Structure formats: structure tokens, C-alpha cells
Amino acid sequence: MTDLTADTLRRTVLTDSARIRRRNASERRFRMLGIIAVTIGVLALIGLLTSIFSSGLSSFRQTYISLDIYLDPAKLDKDGDRNPATIAKVSTFGYLPLIETALKDAMAAKGVAVEGLNAKTAAALISKEAPADLRKLVLADPANIGQTVHFNLLAAGRIDGYYKGRVTMASAELDSNVSPEQLMLADKLKTAGILTSSFNWSFFTAPDASDTRPEAAGLGVAIIGSAYMMLIVLVLSLPLGVAASIYLEEFAPQNRFTDLIEVNIANLAAVPSIVFGILGLAVLINFVGLPQSAPVVGGLVLTLMTLPTIIIATRAALKAVPPSIRDAALGVGASKMQATFHHVLPLAMPGILTGTIIGLARALGETAPLLLIGMVAFVREYPRSPPEGFFDPASALPVQVYNWTQRGDPAFIERASGAIIVLLVFLLCMNLIAVILRRRFERRW
Amino acid sequence: MNVGIIILVVAVLAVLGYVLGRRRALSLAAARGRKLHSLPGYYGQTVALFAAVPALLVLVAWLLVQPMLIETRVSGMIPDSAIPDGGARSLVMADVRRIAEGLDAVLAQGGLDESELSDMRADFTNVRTRLAEVGVALGGEVPTEVFEAAKTYRQDTKTGNTLLTVLMLAMSIGLAVWSYRRIAPDMRARNVSETFVRMLLIAASTVAILTTIGIVASLVFETYSFFKMYPAQEFFFSTVWNPQFRGGSELGILPLLWGTFYISLVALIVAVPLGLMIAIYLAEYAGPTARSFIKPAIEVLAGIPTIVYGLFALVTLGPFLRDWIAQPLGFGTSSSSVLTAGIVMGIMIIPFVSSLSDDIINAVPQALRDGAYALGATRSETIKQVVMPAALPGIVGAILLAASRAIGETMIVVLGAGASAKLSLNPFEAMTTVTVKIVSQLTGDTEFASPETLVAFALGLTLFVLTLGLNVLALYIVRKYREQYE
Numbered sequence: 001m002t003d004l005t006a007d008t009l010r011r012t013v014l015t016d017s018a019r020i021r022r023r024n025a026s027e028r029r030f031r032m033l034g035i036i037a038v039t040i041g042v043l044a045l046i047g048l049l050t051s052i053f054s055s056g057l058s059s060f061r062q063t064y065i066s067l068d069i070y071l072d073p074a075k076l077d078k079d080g081d082r083n084p085a086t087i088a089k090v091s092t093f094g095y096l097p098l099i100e101t102a103l104k105d106a107m108a109a110k111g112v113a114v115e116g117l118n119a120k121t122a123a124a125l126i127s128k129e130a131p132a133d134l135r136k137l138v139l140a141d142p143a144n145i146g147q148t149v150h151f152n153l154l155a156a157g158r159i160d161g162y163y164k165g166r167v168t169m170a171s172a173e174l175d176s177n178v179s180p181e182q183l184m185l186a187d188k189l190k191t192a193g194i195l196t197s198s199f200n201w202s203f204f205t206a207p208d209a210s211d212t213r214p215e216a217a218g219l220g221v222a223i224i225g226s227a228y229m230m231l232i233v234l235v236l237s238l239p240l241g242v243a244a245s246i247y248l249e250e251f252a253p254q255n256r257f258t259d260l261i262e263v264n265i266a267n268l269a270a271v272p273s274i275v276f277g278i279l280g281l282a283v284l285i286n287f288v289g290l291p292q293s294a295p296v297v298g299g300l301v302l303t304l305m306t307l308p309t310i311i312i313a314t315r316a317a318l319k320a321v322p323p324s325i326r327d328a329a330l331g332v333g334a335s336k337m338q339a340t341f342h343h344v345l346p347l348a349m350p351g352i353l354t355g356t357i358i359g360l361a362r363a364l365g366e367t368a369p370l371l372l373i374g375m376v377a378f379v380r381e382y383p384r385s386p387p388e389g390f391f392d393p394a395s396a397l398p399v400q401v402y403n404w405t406q407r408g409d410p411a412f413i414e415r416a417s418g419a420i421i422v423l424l425v426f427l428l429c430m431n432l433i434a435v436i437l438r439r440r441f442e443r444r445w
Numbered sequence: 446m447n448v449g450i451i452i453l454v455v456a457v458l459a460v461l462g463y464v465l466g467r468r469r470a471l472s473l474a475a476a477r478g479r480k481l482h483s484l485p486g487y488y489g490q491t492v493a494l495f496a497a498v499p500a501l502l503v504l505v506a507w508l509l510v511q512p513m514l515i516e517t518r519v520s521g522m523i524p525d526s527a528i529p530d531g532g533a534r535s536l537v538m539a540d541v542r543r544i545a546e547g548l549d550a551v552l553a554q555g556g557l558d559e560s561e562l563s564d565m566r567a568d569f570t571n572v573r574t575r576l577a578e579v580g581v582a583l584g585g586e587v588p589t590e591v592f593e594a595a596k597t598y599r600q601d602t603k604t605g606n607t608l609l610t611v612l613m614l615a616m617s618i619g620l621a622v623w624s625y626r627r628i629a630p631d632m633r634a635r636n637v638s639e640t641f642v643r644m645l646l647i648a649a650s651t652v653a654i655l656t657t658i659g660i661v662a663s664l665v666f667e668t669y670s671f672f673k674m675y676p677a678q679e680f681f682f683s684t685v686w687n688p689q690f691r692g693g694s695e696l697g698i699l700p701l702l703w704g705t706f707y708i709s710l711v712a713l714i715v716a717v718p719l720g721l722m723i724a725i726y727l728a729e730y731a732g733p734t735a736r737s738f739i740k741p742a743i744e745v746l747a748g749i750p751t752i753v754y755g756l757f758a759l760v761t762l763g764p765f766l767r768d769w770i771a772q773p774l775g776f777g778t779s780s781s782s783v784l785t786a787g788i789v790m791g792i793m794i795i796p797f798v799s800s801l802s803d804d805i806i807n808a809v810p811q812a813l814r815d816g817a818y819a820l821g822a823t824r825s826e827t828i829k830q831v832v833m834p835a836a837l838p839g840i841v842g843a844i845l846l847a848a849s850r851a852i853g854e855t856m857i858v859v860l861g862a863g864a865s866a867k868l869s870l871n872p873f874e875a876m877t878t879v880t881v882k883i884v885s886q887l888t889g890d891t892e893f894a895s896p897e898t899l900v901a902f903a904l905g906l907t908l909f910v911l912t913l914g915l916n917v918l919a920l921y922i923v924r925k926y927r928e929q930y931e
Contacts, residue, residue: 023823030825034726037719041743041799044792048746051761052753243649251643252650264653270846270916271909272853274880275660278905281887282663289512304656311653337639365750368855368880372887387449398752398856405759405860413760420753431748 052424056417058164062200062215063155065126065189069102071138073146082142095131095138099123099153110192114185125182125189127154129209129216154202155195157215157411159186163197166410203418207380208395208403214411217404219419221379225295225394226364228386232299233306233363238356240303241310242345248311249318250340269308276305277369285373292374293393295383301369306359313355317348322445350441357434361427367398375399397423451504451610455617459497462621466492466628474630483635488628490638496621498645500613507609515601522594537591544595545602664909667902675896680903686866686877688886688897696900698907700866704783704876708862709851711787711872712794717844719791720798727799728806729828740803747796751856758789758861766873776873779863784872786862790851797847805839806832838926845919849912855880879904 016024075094079086100123107113107122114122130153137151138144154160158178161167163186172180189195206218244261252258280301284290290297321344329339370376375396383392395403397419404416467489474481481488516538523537628634672680675696683697723743727736763780771777809832817827833840863875864885886901 023826027823027825030828031726031730034722034730037722038726038739038743040719041723041746041795042739044795045742045746047761048749048753048757048792051757055760240649240652243646244652247643247646247650251646261650261653264657266920267913267916268653268656270849270912271660272855272880272912274853274855274883275664275905275909278883278887278902279656279660279663282667282902283659287513287663288509289516304652307652307656335635335639337642361748365752367750367752367755368859368884371884374888376888398750401752401756402856402860405756416756417760420756423750424753427748427750 049424052417052420055414056419056421059203059414059418060200060421061164061197062203063160063163063195063197064152065103065155065195066150066152067099067102067106067194068148068150069098069134070148071145072098076138076145077142082145084139084142087142087145088139090135092131092135095134096123099126099130099134106194107189110194112185112188112192112194114181114188116181117185121179121182122185124178125156125159125186125195127156127213127215129213130154152196152198154215155186157213157409159183159195160215161411162186164414166414203415204422207382208378208400209380210378211407211409214407214409214415217412217415219397219400219422221382222395222397222400222419223422224383224389225298225375225379226397228295228383228390228394229299229302229396230360230364231386232296232390233302233360234356236299236303237306237310237359238352241307241356242314242352244307245311245314245318246340246345249315250336250344265308265311268304269312272368273305273366274368274372276301277372279304280369280373291391291393293377293379293395294391295394295396296390297373298370298375298396299390301373302363302366305366305369306363309359309362310352310356313358314348314352317351317355318344320351320445321347347443350437354434354438357430357437361430361434364430365398365423365427367402370396370399371402376403378403397426448504448508451613452501455497455500455613458617458621459493462492462496462625463489465489466625469625469628470630470634473628477630479630481630482633487634487638488632491634491641492621492624492628494638494641495624496617498641499620500617503616504609504613507605507612511602511605511609515598515605518601519594519598522597523590526590541591541595541598544592545599548595548599660909664902664906667899668906671896671899671903674899680900684868686882688900690895690897694897696896698879698904700868701877701879701882701904702907703868704862704866705852705878705880707783707872707876708787708790708858708878709848711783712790712851713844713848715788715791716794716798716847720795720847721802721840723795723799724802724806725828727803729824729832743799744796746792747800749793751793751854752860754789754793755856755860758785758857762789763861771873776871779873779875781861781863781875782873783862783876786858787872789861790854790857793854793857794847794850797850798843801843801846802836802840805836805843808839809835838922842919842923845915845922849915849919852915853880853908853912855884859884879908883908 073080075098076090077083077087100119103123103126104119133154134151156178158167158172158175159182162172162178162183167175167178167183169180169183172178172183186195202216203218204223205220206216207221208218209216244265248258248261252261280297284297284300285292325343325347326339329343330336334342375394376399377393377395379393379395381393383389383394401416401419401423404412404419463486467485470481470485470488519541520538523541680696680698682699683695684699685695685697686700688694688696723739727740731739759781763782763785766782766785767778767780771779771782813831813835814827817831822830858878858881862877862881864877864881865875866877866882867874869876883901883904886898886904
């Protein structure tokens with residue numbers, strides 16, 4: 001018992017030695033690394049979403065030019081008898097002068113004028129799609145001919161881009177599609193209240209448009225195509241997946257065949273999605289002879305892709321139902337099939353539906369296999385209503401995004417980002433439904 | 446009859462069968478004064494199942510087989526002379542189908558009737574203008590053989606559809622009547638219907654096997670015909686990828702494999718440290734509240750469609766890397782590059798690494814940690830020296846799974862990595878991958894006659910084998926080296 005004084009005790013217990021300090025510092029560093037990693041992960045998510053939203057939100061607003069157009073009977077209906085056949089003979093070009101006159105009159109009425117612009121270059125402010133829209137409206141209701149009707153016409157893509165910051169006076173100098181004078185005119189029209197901007201409903205309803213008319217491009221066909229495919233996926237993969245899971249979880253004996261199925265399902269879940277596209281192309285299109293770009297092919301391919309997801313989720317849900325439920329049913333004389341279908345399956349249903357919705361959400365965002373089965377085609381016609389519509393060419397939301405990224409005009413990047421926002425909103429809704437289902441109906445045994 | 450109507454009729458028959466079967470069982474039991482073996486509904490079920498299921502299975506099989514049979518038959522009718530120079534038989538067949546459709550449309554308009562049609566001949570009537578009236582545009586004049594083939598095609602399809610309708614109705618009604626008459630009070634209806642349902646369940650679970658067979662068969666079959674046209678050792682060992690659609694292409698896979706591995710490597714370099722540290726932080730440090738926020742936020746990354754990442758690479762990260770790093774430092778001028786695709790893909794696979802590793806770290810028993818703490822180890826020392834070694838096999842498995850994801854990923858590389866096949870070390874250069882080339886060689890193509898399109902199947906097979914191999918390896922490592930704790 002020499003010198004274990006209070007002094008040494010204090011030193012060893014209450015103050016850290018150099019070694020302890022080093023170890024504690026390394027502990028803090030390690031913990032910091034963890035926090036940094038989490039921060040980077042969350043920042044990546046935020047950065048991804050901000051980038052998409054900042055470039056895409058503007059696609060939900062659209063610049064319009066509102067004009068009172070006199071639908072001149074001398075030009076649209078030469079016979080004067082309002083016969084739809086003769087009216088239909090007037091092509092889109094026949095409507096262009098009407099718009100030019102209407103714009104000229106409107107500018108004169110409001111006293112708007114810019115040096116160096118004639119009627120034609122002033123009318124270039126209006127989208128090339130506008131005469132076609134006008135023609136469609138007239139054909140739908142020929143009684144309007146001879147009247148003066150108020151129309152909201154799409155502004156050209158460059159003008160639209162000017163108000164979204166994509167086009168500036170400086171860039172217009174170099175641009176063959178738009179001149180600074182036209183932009184000045186646009187500004188004056190805006191103050192005169194002829195050029196307005198409003199919510200872009202046609203973005204959700206209009207079909208795709210050609211390379212030179214980004215302002216008219218919409219998601220109508222893509223949304224319908226995606227909806228058709230999701231319908232097919234839901235109708236096929238839910239019963240198939242549930243049936244397969246019930247067999248594997250409740251009935252399958254332990255043997256080679258069962259093992260083979262299990263291994264197959266596990267592997268299919270890991271096969272790259274593009275391989276399913278190859279399967280669709282080689283088997284469904286070439287061998288069976290289904291049409292290209294049709295929602296039915298996309299739906300079948302996506303069904304095969306989602307099946308493993310649904311089976312895995314369903315099996316987990318079935319497994320979570322405690323054996324006592326089955327035992328009780330069997331104990332009062334139910335057959336195994338009755339115990340499964342009357343008791344286990346209803347109890348597992350919330351879990352199954354949650355898994356199905358998550359599988360559907362994955363299928364909705366899938367792009368690669370759809371590229372191979374021809375869904376990238378330029379489709380302007382709406383598919384018919386089901387069941388024939390399943391065989392009509394259509395597009396799909398993610399493929400439409402890809403399609404627009406391959407176009408030259410930068411306005412399409414805005415549209416693509418806008419389409420992604422639409423896609424993400426759909427996905428968010430589906431996942432919210434899944435979460436609510438789980439929260440509300442999930443039982444803890 | 447239309448297929449939709451047939452299905453509807455069969456469904457009605459099934460419902461009817463159920464009601465009648467149930468009623469018959471009840472009335473027979475009452476008449477004979479005996480108890481039923483099963484609940485009355487099961488008698489109805491047997492009738493309904495026999496009425497609907499076999500007929501529908503035949504329908505599906507028929508719809509698959511009929512077009513193929515007619516196609517071969519009609520295709521045999523077209524002599525080689527009717528095929529224009531430089532055209533393909535399948536193009537003529539497409540014409541045949543369009544003409545047949547057009548004829549249907551003409552008939553539907555009432556322009557002519559069945560007997561007039563069978564007398565109509567391509568050399569007397571102007572078929573082309575006739576069809577143009579109903580909105581079917583044809584590229585050129587219709588040769589007699591093609592028109593005759595179209596008429597046969599139309600006739601055969603009609604006969605086939607009639608046969609199908611008759612067969613379906615006969616089967617459905619026949620089997621329904623048979624099982625209806627079979628009903629007797631002591632019939633074991635529940636066993637019959639349960640065996641039937643069980644068969645259906647087994648059939649549903651074989652879909653997975655069929656899909657795998659379909660994938661492997663289509664890949665192997667087309668790859669085989671590719672290697673008949675193009676030497677295999679060139680494909681596997683040549684370092685040049687230069688497809689020419691006029692023939693004489695060089696299709697070496699090495700530059701594509703190099704691009705794939707390089708991009709995946711960058712992705713793993715991004716994702717593995719981040720994912721692992723996130724998993725460690727979540728499992729060992731974060732409290733329940735922080736965990737309940739961070740874990741879903743990270744997992745959202747896995748739920749975002751890959752096209753979104755692709756667009757992010759194309760619009761944001763690619764130009765950023767080019768303008769701020771590559772160009773000032775003189776590494777290159779391309780906005781699509783290995784680094785762009787790799788980083789974005791790395792972000793995408795973070796949740797794969799972190800979620801799996803999180804589960805695995807959580808599965809390491811608390812006793813191991815407690816033992817280390819008792820010896821005076823700090824938390825990080827425990828993690829580095831006790832938890833990690835115990836969790837290592839599982840983590841390696843998770844990393845391999847993430848690698849297989851990265852190799853098979855398509856949209857990010859299509860939009861972010863570029864399309865030029867190069868063997869280069871510069872990560873700021875555009876390179877391409879196996880998946881990109883599958884897309885570019887196959888998009889919108891259905892003529893599998895040239896090595897340039899068939900090569901996509903060889904690439905697909907390579908990809909399939911690679912990812913499968915990685916997955917099997919991951920499973921093997923996890924199984925073999927897993928520590929068993931009681």
C-alpha cells in the first residue's frame with residue numbers, strides 16, 4: 001500500500017489519459033462520418049427532387065394569345081350550305097389567314113405596333129398548332145362559321161420560353177426561330193392583355209406533338225397508355241401472384257419441384273428489367289404476333305416483372321398470420337382449403353394489397369423494357385376504349401419522358417421534367433394508399 | 446363471335462351452372478331424404494369450374510396457335526416472285542394482313558357482299574383505290590397472289606373464329622351438363638372442387654418457371670442464330686464495337702463490358718461507403734425518432750423510377766461536371782460521362798446497400814456488443830472489431846446484389862453515359878454499356894435477320910448470366926459464411 005493517493009485516483013478516473021482521448025476522438029470521428037453519410041444521402045434526395053421540380057414546374061403554366069377571330073364564311077364554307085364535307089376540305093393552311101387578320105385587328109385596336117414586323121412575322125408568335133386546333137373546333141361545331149368567336153391560342157414555344165426564362169433577348173439574336181422584335185411585341189401584347197398565361201390543362205390531355213411544336217406536346221396518350229398497362233398488370237398479377245403464394249406457403253410439399261419454383265421466383269426478382277423487354281420482343285411480339293407499341297404487350301411484360309414482387313410480399317403477409325388461426329379453423333372441421341380461403345387469406349389481405357400497390361408503383365415507373373417493345377413510337381392518336389384499345393399503339397409516362405429527352409428543342413426538357421412530376425405525383429399517391437392501408441388494417445398478433 | 450362476347454357467355458354459363466347445380470343438389474337431397482356430403486355451394490362450384498376453366502384455357506391456347514398456323518399456311522401461298530426485290534417475306538405478309546383488314550372494312554360499309562368478294566380479282570378491280578376509300582393505304586399495286594393470299598387469310602381467320610366459338614360453347618356447355626348430371630347427394634363435391642382449385646394454384650405458381658424458360662429460350666435461341674452469322678471468338682475477344690447497318694460490322698463485346706464495369710465500379714465507390722455508414726449509423730447510433738425519419742427518406746431513393754435519375758444525370762449533373770471539373774481541368778468536353786452515370790447510379794443503389802446492411806447489422810446478437818463494451822471498447826471499436834466482422838458475409842452479399850443492380854441498370858446509362866464504345870481510363874469520357882447497346886440495337890426493330898440486331902440477344906444473354914452469377918455468388922457467400930448464433 002505505497003502511494004495510491006487521492007491524486008492519482010483522480011488522474012486515472014476523472015481525467016482522460018492521452019490514449020483514452022485518442023480513442024474518444026476516433027469515436028466522435030466515426031459517429032460524424034455516419035452523420036455525414038446520412039446527410040449526403042438525404043441531400044442527394046433533396047437535390048434530385050429540387051432539380052426536377054425547378055426545371056419542370058413551369059410546364060404547368062402555358063402562354064396563350066387570346067383573340068376574337070371572325071370565322072369568315074367566304075373562306076371556310078365556299079358553298080354557303082354548311083355541309084360538313086365541304087368545310088372539312090379547307091385544310092389547316094386555310095385557317096392561318098384568319099388568325100393573322102384577327103391578330104392584326106387586335107393589335108390595331110389596342111394600338112400595339114413594333115417596327116420591322118409584318119402580319120406574317122407577328123403571327124409567328126402563335127403556335128403552328130393553333131390553326132389545327134381552330135379547325136378542330138370549327139369542324140366540331142360548324143354553326144360558328146360567320147360568327148366572331150373568342151379563342152385562346154397557344155403561343156409559340158420560343159415566346160412561351162421567354163416568359164419562363166429560357167429565351168432571352170440575347171439568345172433571340174442568335175435564334176433563327178425568334179427575333180428580338182417578336183419578343184418586344186410579345187411584351188407589348190402582354191401589357192395590352194392579349195397575351196396571357198394560365199394553367200396548362202392541355203399538358204394532361206393533349207397528345208404528343210412534333211419536334212418543332214413543344215408548346216403543344218401533352219401527356220394525354222401517355223397517361224391513357226400507362227393506365228391501360230396498370231389495369232392489365234393489376235388484373236393479371238394480383239390473382240396469379242396470390243394463387244402462387246397460397247400454393248407455396250400453404251400447400252406445397254417440401255420437394256424438388258417446390259424448390260425449383262422458389263429458386264425461379266428469387267432469380268426473376270433479380271433479373272434486370274431490360275431482359276424482360278427482350279422476352280416481350282422475342283416471345284410476345286415475334287412469336288405470338290401481338291402488335292408493337294400496344295399496351296397489352298407492355299402490360300404482360302410488366303406483369304411478369306411485378307409477379308415476383310407481389311409473390312414475395314404476399315408470402316410474407318401469409319406467413320404473418322399466426323398458425324393458431326389455421327389450427328382453430330381445422331379444429332372446428334374446416335378443410336385446409338377452407339381454412340386458407342375463409343380465414344388466412346382475408347387476414348393477410350391488407351399486406352397483400354400493400355405489396356401489390358408497391359409492385360404496381362414499380363411497374364408504373366419502369367422504362368427500359370417498354371423501349372424494346374416499341375412504346376417509344378410517336379403516337380398522336382388516342383387509343384380506343386378497352387378491350388380493343390389494349391391493342392392500339394400508345395405511349396407510357398416514363399417512355400414519354402425518355403422520348404422528350406431525345407428531342408432537340410430545350411423546351412422538351414421542361415416538358416420531360418413536368419411529365420416526371422406527374423409521374424412522381426402518381427407514385428406518391430400509390431405509396432400513400434399503401435401506407436394508409438398498412439397503418440389502418442395491419443394487425444399485430 | 447368476338448372473343449370478349451365468348452368470354453362473357455362462358456362467364457354467364459358458369460354463374461348459371463353454379464345456381465342450377467346448387468339447386469339440384471338441394472332438391473335431390475330433399476327428394477331422397479338424405480344429407481348432402483358437402484355444403485350445397487360446393488355442388489354449384491363444381492359445375493361452374495368445369496363450365497368456365499377448361500374452355501378459357503382452350504381459348505388462350507387457341508388464340509396463341511391460330512395466328513401462327515394461318516400465317517404459315519398463307520405465307521406458303523406467296524411465291525418468291527411476288528416478293529419485291531430487296532423486300533422481305535414478312536413485309537408482304539404485313540400487306541396481306543392490311544388488305545384483309547381493308548376487305549373487312551369494305552364489307553362492313555356494305556360496299557360489296559361475300560360472294561362478290563370471292564369473285565373479286567386483283568387484275569380486274571383496282572383494289573388499291575377500293576381500300577383507300579375505307580382508309581387502308583397501300584404502298585403499291587397489289588399483285589394477284591398477294592390479293593388471293595389476303596382473301597385466304599381472311600377466310601381462314603373467319604373459319605378459325607367460328608370453330609373457336611363452336612368449340613368453346615360446346616366444351617363449356619358439355620362439361621357443365623356432365624358435371625350437373627354427376628351431382629348426387631353422396632358425391633364428394635367439396636373434394637372435387639378443392640382438387641380443381643389446387644390444380645389452378647399449382648398452375649399459377651408454375652408461371653415463374655415458364656417465365657424463366659421463356660427468357661432463357663428466347664435468349665439462347667437467338668444468340669445461337671447470331672453465332673451462326675458472326676464468329677463467337679470475335680464477339681468475345683474483339684476490342685472494337687462498330688456496327689454498320691450495311692454489313693461488315695465489328696461487334697466486339699469487350700468495350701461494352703469495360704464501360705459496364707467502369708460505371709458500376711464508380712457507382713459502388715459512391716454507394717458502398719455511403720450506404721454502409723448510413724446502415725451503421727441507423728443501426729447503432731440513431732435513436733428511434735431519427736431512425737423513423739431517416740430510414741424512409743433513404744428508401745424513397747429506391748422507389749424513384751430510374752428515368753428520373755437518368756434525367757437528373759442528363760440535365761443537372763452531366764453539365765455540372767463538364768463545366769466545373771472536366772473542362773477547366775482539361776479532361777474532356779462531354780457532358781455524358783462515366784462519372785456522371787456512375788455517381789447518379791451510386792445514389793440510386795445507396796438504399797440497396799443500406800437497407801440490406803441495416804437488417805444484417807441488426808441481426809448481430811446484442812450479446813456480442815455487450816461483451817465488447819464490458820471489455821471497455823468504445824462504440825466505434827465495437828462496431829469495427831466485433832459487429833462488422835460478424836456481419837461481413839451478409840454485407841458482402843448486399844454489395845454483390847447492389848453490383849448486379851448496377852450492371853443491369855439501363856435508363857441512367859442510356860441518358861447519362863453516352864453511346865460511344867471506348868476502352869479508356871478517363872472517367873470524364875463518354876462510354877457505353879451492354880444495356881445501352883441492347884436498347885440501341887433493338888429499339889423499334891422486329892426483323893431479326895442481321896447480326897446487328899441479333900447481337901442484342903447475345904448481349905442480353907451475357908447480361909443475364911452476369912447478373913445471375915452475381916446473385917448466386919451473393920447467396921452462396923451469405924449461406925456459407927453466415928455465423929450461426931444459437
